[in-house]
Amino acid sequence: MMSRLVQKGMVSLCLAVTLLFSHLSLADSYTIGTGSQSGTYYPLGGMLATVWSDNIPDFDMRAEVTAASVENVIKVALHKQLVGIAMENVVLQAHEGHKPFPKPMDVSVLFALYPNVVQFIVPADSDITSIKQLKGKKVSLGAAGSGTRVSSINILKALGISESDVDGQALNYSATTSALANGQIDAGVIVGSLKVGAITELALTRDIRILSFTPEELAEISAAYPYYERIDAPTGIYKNVKAFSAPAVWNVLVVNKDMDDEMAYELTKVAFENINKIRANIGLAEISDSEEIHQLTAFPLHPGTKKFVDEYTKSHPNTQTM
Incomplete structure (x- = not known):
């Protein structure tokens, strides 16, 4: 033993x-x-x-x-x-x-x-038709620690809208689409590929629009932040969403x-x-x-x-x- x-x-x-x-x-x-x-x-x-x-x-x-x-x-x-x-x-x-x-x-x-597309989403029946109309509105700018938040704040700033000009919410993708679906926010920003899952799923259950940037707005953004480029999304990229133009940045x-x-x-x-x-x-x-x-x-x-x-x-x- x-x-x-x-x-x-x-x-x-x-x-x-x-x-x-x-x-x-x-x-x-x-x-x-x-x-x-x-x-x-x-x-x-x-x-x-x-x-x-x-x-x-x-x-x-x-x-x-x-x-x-x-x-x-x-x-x-x-x-x-x-x-x-x-x-x-x-x-x-x-x-x-x-x-x-x-x-x-x-x-x-x-x-x-x-390229990651900066997509500002509103309900289809919203009276918001342009980025500059977001002043004073409740907007999800993206979660703390996210590139979405950095991009949304930079783009608003380039268009003359400071972070304090909006009632900014720090929500991630899922919380943003949920808040939009339930009418808890006026607009939300999701920065992702075209056909990103969060927006695709939201569009299946709610009527939404994605705000389109004008050529002048895109020029202002590029002048302030040269790494943004224009992306043109065709009609139907999301269910019932019309064509839109938006800034994009490479991942x-x-x-x-x-x-x-x-x-x-x-x-x-x-x-x-x-x-x-x-x-x-x-x-x-x-x-x-x-x-x-x-x-x-x-x-x-x-x-x-x-x-x-x-x-x-x-x-x-x-x-x-x-």
Whole structure:
């Protein structure tokens, strides 16, 4: 019979081995910061996590629900997330240390994803027909810590409307559409892809309109914030919603600037090798491809991404580069 001393020793050894393997497992387990489950960030982040986990050896990732852009940038800068999805304007503000960030964030961009459209929604029978009529109204500007809130405030400011000019509500996507459906707010802002789930679902049960920006308003916004571009949505993009024009800003994947170059290269390479699969699974045709990485010109790409771009450009000499 084994002595108690030997038994204790074996138990201690087993515990040590278990802890060692647990540590090694955790070392290769990562998260990607997304947004609310009713937006586009969450399913896209989940699909990217799956593609990377399936195609990169000893790599495991899961999608994390967050308040979106601002929170994702901060967590990436603090090494609490490996990757985060964010709007380009938010990343620029983070890089420069402008509000809502207390100081410059140590982040870099992996690659551009797709344009995010700033959509101001009102009930179909509302007497609000223009953005400037939102003064004095109860408006959901987006959740605290979200890129939606940053964009909605920036755009109102560009059009001469300060945050204090509206009765601003800090609601996420789901709370915004619920409040609109129940008549608790006059308007709500959702910044997401065209056909974003939150608006699609709302339009199935309520008659809504999306305010269309005039060419003059879009020019004012572009003059104040050059990273916004015009997007024209056709009639029927949502049920019974007429065509509208709105500003849009590119979404990007953000990583810590100290990320290993080889990891950044591998993440970029695997993502673009599987880009058609990603598009098909989340129904987002606007996701960029290898020839569109140059779309993001206002922010430096991670050196690992640059390595992938250089390789791709050499094998596709007609590709436009940054």
